[in-house]
Amino acid sequence: MLSGRSRLNYANLSSAGSGTYTPIVARQPKYCGANIIPLTMTGGTVGVQITNLGNSQPDSNFTATLAIRPTSGGAVRYVDLPNGTGEATVASGEEAMLVIANTPNSLYLYDPSNIGSSDPANAGLSYRLQLTGATSTN
Secondary structure, X not given: OHHHHHHOOOOXXXXXXXXXXXXXXXXXXXXXXXXXXXXXXXXXXXXXXXXEEEOOOXXXXXXXXXXXXXXXXXXXXXXXXXXXXXXXXXXXXEEEEEEEEEOOOOOOOOOOOOOOOOOHHHOOOEEEEEEEOEEEOO
16 A cells, blocks of 8 residues: 555665765565565666675575556556566656565475574575665755
8 A cells, every 4th residue: 555655664785985885784575575665766777787796595596576657556567676676767757676686596384473593584685775866865
């Protein structure tokens, strides 16, 4: 529900300068978790380049998608970013969010009520994000 967005904490990233960001360690997405990153457009096209910096798991991987919707409401369009790379045009009157999910190459079996510090499901994903045509709003 859009009315609850103002209560959400989107402060997931630290700026490394020149349109480059890394996740705050405490906010790195865990197994099947995601960072949702609202974007402020600085041009008409947003370019994304994500580099997996790993998480000490041999099958570390991620899935990235741009979600773009009219600010006045309406259908959301999703732009897949294969291998963390791609671009999309964001028209005037649209907003964009980047979603980066920790999706390793294999499924983990774990007890969600008893996750140990060395459990693979507890390993946060580290990545480097390079944006062009937009900045992170957090």
